[in-house]
Amino acid sequence: MELQRVLHMSGGEGDTSYAKNSSYQKLVLTKVKPVLEQCIQELLRTNLPYDEKCIRVADLGCSSGPNTLLTVSDIIQSIDKVSQEMDNEFALPTIQVFLNDLFENDFNTVIKSLPSFYRKLEKENGSKIGSCLIADSFYGRLFPEQSVHFLHSSYSLHWLSQVPSGLVTESGISANKGSIYSSKASPPAIQKAYLDQFTKDFTTFLRMHSEELVSHGRILLTFMCKGDEFDGPNILDLLEVAINDLVVEGSLEEEKLDSFNVPIYAPSVEEVRHIIEEERSFEIVYVETFKLRHDAGFCIDDNQLGSHSQVRFCDEHVRAAHVASFVRAAWEPILASHFGEAIIADLFHRFAKNAATPLRMGKGFFNNLIISLAKKPHKADM
Numbered sequence: 001m002e003l004q005r006v007l008h009m010s011g012g013e014g015d016t017s018y019a020k021n022s023s024y025q026k027l028v029l030t031k032v033k034p035v036l037e038q039c040i041q042e043l044l045r046t047n048l049p050y051d052e053k054c055i056r057v058a059d060l061g062c063s064s065g066p067n068t069l070l071t072v073s074d075i076i077q078s079i080d081k082v083s084q085e086m087d088n089e090f091a092l093p094t095i096q097v098f099l100n101d102l103f104e105n106d107f108n109t110v111i112k113s114l115p116s117f118y119r120k121l122e123k124e125n126g127s128k129i130g131s132c133l134i135a136d137s138f139y140g141r142l143f144p145e146q147s148v149h150f151l152h153s154s155y156s157l158h159w160l161s162q163v164p165s166g167l168v169t170e171s172g173i174s175a176n177k178g179s180i181y182s183s184k185a186s187p188p189a190i191q192k193a194y195l196d197q198f199t200k201d202f203t204t205f206l207r208m209h210s211e212e213l214v215s216h217g218r219i220l221l222t223f224m225c226k227g228d229e230f231d232g233p234n235i236l237d238l239l240e241v242a243i244n245d246l247v248v249e250g251s252l253e254e255e256k257l258d259s260f261n262v263p264i265y266a267p268s269v270e271e272v273r274h275i276i277e278e279e280r281s282f283e284i285v286y287v288e289t290f291k292l293r294h295d296a297g298f299c300i301d302d303n304q305l306g307s308h309s310q311v312r313f314c315d316e317h318v319r320a321a322h323v324a325s326f327v328r329a330a331w332e333p334i335l336a337s338h339f340g341e342a343i344i345a346d347l348f349h350r351f352a353k354n355a356a357t358p359l360r361m362g363k364g365f366f367n368n369l370i371i372s373l374a375k376k377p378h379k380a381d382m
Helices: 023-046 068-085 107-125 188-212 235-248 254-258 269-279 296-300 308-312 316-339 341-360
Strands: 054-060 094-100 132-137 148-154 213-224 282-293 365-375
Touching (some): 148 188, 188 269
Parallel strands (some): 054 148, 148 213
Antiparallel strands (some): 282 365
């Protein structure tokens, strides 16, 4: 399987698209917004020369749909807010925004939304903000050395660049039989293989982008992290059970399950700290973890679900169907590529049934990590 070809959200604007099923991710961005504002404030107050003509920011793993420009809007509003607080000590610069994701991301939905985005900026801010230029790029080295001020990435870095090696024994048997990721029940060798791949990927990410950032430039990252034993089954556990049920019933070949390992890893906070300290390009400025229920995004999808008072009376099956919809929007391309399109509807029907039980019991959480990094200055800059 060519990972970069299938590792993307469901495109378009249909009922099963990521654009229509990303309210949970919107909630994550809302949760992170105060930290983002603090990052921008510190960047402008302490490190940006007053004669700087252009502030360059990038959103790595921007995906598609309405959330893509939400972060861009928050960054622009933060720059405007700080400039007002500083009594216009420096002229408002041009803001250049780079949107980056893998090749198959649906950039068309992003580009089509730009005209309305610019109109919204003009309506809300008038002539108070500088020019805003947006461009998109692809995975890999993106920018010239010391050219970018701020990098943002939300819900991308838990995706690995490839499925870890060593998941199949020398005799060709899956070492992670019956499982699709590195779970708590996986053998130690599987857990090590996933951690090794995450360490390699995250180290490369830090090293590559430290070269692109200006001195004292900032990075703000949000991604999934390890939970605890009281959280109940996570999304991958529920997906794994649904796939195993199809195997037991004969609707799916066991070999198909055993050859499927998802390129995703939720690290612990300690693992992330260790990698950053070992790579040595960045200082950790801020760390926070937070939990959100699987159905947390249900309450902010006002167009479809009405007021919060209505939401409270929805039973767990309605909420589980909502969870299944946004998980399908994120996972359908990679699942369909491996198992075929024919099982997708049945698979997520089963997923919804499985998800209802932990929701009824008050369990089922996403565990998230927010981490803010500042690039360490070169000796010549000190």
